[in-house]
Amino acid sequence: MDTAQDAAIAVRGLVKAYGSHDALRGVDLLVPYGRICALLGPNGAGKTTTVEILEGFRQRDGGAVTVLGTDPAHAGAEHRARVGIVLQSTGVEPYLSVAETLAMYAGFYPHPREVDEVLALVGLTESRDRRVRQLSGGQQRRLDVGVAIVGDPELLFLDEPTTGFDPSARREAWDVIHELRALGRTILLTTHYMDEAENLADQVVVIAGGRIVAEGTADTIGSRNRRAVEVRFSCAASTEPPANLAARRDGHDGWTLRPTDLTRDLHVLTGWAISAGVELENLRIERPTLEDVYLHLTGASADALEEE
Numbered sequence: 044m045d046t047a048q049d050a051a052i053a054v055r056g057l058v059k060a061y062g063s064h065d066a067l068r069g070v071d072l073l074v075p076y077g078r079i080c081a082l083l084g085p086n087g088a089g090k091t092t093t094v095e096i097l098e099g100f101r102q103r104d105g106g107a108v109t110v111l112g113t114d115p116a117h118a119g120a121e122h123r124a125r126v127g128i129v130l131q132s133t134g135v136e137p138y139l140s141v142a143e144t145l146a147m148y149a150g151f152y153p154h155p156r157e158v159d160e161v162l163a164l165v166g167l168t169e170s171r172d173r174r175v176r177q178l179s180g181g182q183q184r185r186l187d188v189g190v191a192i193v194g195d196p197e198l199l200f201l202d203e204p205t206t207g208f209d210p211s212a213r214r215e216a217w218d219v220i221h222e223l224r225a226l227g228r229t230i231l232l233t234t235h236y237m238d239e240a241e242n243l244a245d246q247v248v249v250i251a252g253g254r255i256v257a258e259g260t261a262d263t264i265g266s267r268n269r270r271a272v273e274v275r276f277s278c279a280a281s282t283e284p285p286a287n288l289a290a291r292r293d294g295h296d297g298w299t300l301r302p303t304d305l306t307r308d309l310h311v312l313t314g315w316a317i318s319a320g321v322e323l324e325n326l327r328i329e330r331p332t333l334e335d336v337y338l339h340l341t342g343a344s345a346d347a348l349e350e351e
């Protein structure tokens with residue numbers, strides 16, 4: 044079991060209110076060193092509030108927080124140099140070149156990375172001499188990541204790192220994040236994209252109504268791996284699968300069944316189809332997606348909050 048000592052981020056009983064609104068109602072979170080943690084949650088769930096407290100930009104009302112072993116509420120410049128932050132929009136100087144921008148930020152840190160190394164990591168080597176204002180949105184975002192990692196931080200906060208990216212720019216950004224992890228860095232990111240969490244995160248955390256409602260890997264969160272699978276298929280509208288399979292009609296010629304024993308039920312189904320000369324079109328086995336589980340978790344949490 045990971046303990047607070049092993050963790051790059053350790054949060055216990057974190058609470059924060061804005062006036063009478065309880066934005067965080069007791070958040071517990073451990074992110075071990077070297078992991079990528081994705082924080083998911085609907086608008087207003089408390090993601091930004093949590094992350095800004097961890098970054099030291101916002102004061103908490105209660106609870107214990109350590110980031111790289113330090114309480115961010117009382118951290119100094121030395122701690123801040125160990126942490127990189129990519130906000131949703133950063134205001135870098137538009138008339139500097141890409142390389143000049145990185146060199147300028149490198150000057151703020153005691154042990155910066157080489158500018159060329161950062162350019163290569165974020166895929167901007169070719170654009171090193173271009174003015175920042177001439178970059179595309181995706182390139183600017185990569186420069187934001189470059190600015191955040193030029194100080195060689197041990198921990199990186201990424202707030203919705205690929206919002207607005209085209210599909211290939213997203214893949215490239217994911218590659219950068221994977222490379223940083225391979226270098227042993229810890230990353231906490233917020234996202235609204237389930238595929239991003241699936242692709243990147245070792246640890247997925249769902250927050251809703253100011254509380255963590257589920258935590259696990261993308262495969263196991265919300266008992267996703269244990270949730271019922273469904274078998275779907277279509278066959279000629281005049282035919283009916285064996286009654287003991289308890290298949291439900293799903294549209295004109297579609298059927299869905301919840302197998303009690305997947306292997307046996309598939310055997311019964313395909314055996315029936317072969318002997319009756321029925322074509323099972325689109326036969327597929329479906330598990331709940333991460334999005335299905337997420338919607339279920341956050342919907343259940345919204346119902347619970349309403350009851351409170």
Ligand code: ATP
Pocket residue numbers: 061064066084085086087088089090091092093
């Ligand atoms: P989003 O996905 O929309 O960015 P979020 O999960 O990051 O949402 P937060 O920004 O942390 O959510 O907001 C949590 C709650 O606290 C929301 O109800 C929000 O309206 C409220 N809130 C956030 N910042 C403030 C503030 N400065 N003053 C008052 N209320 C705030």
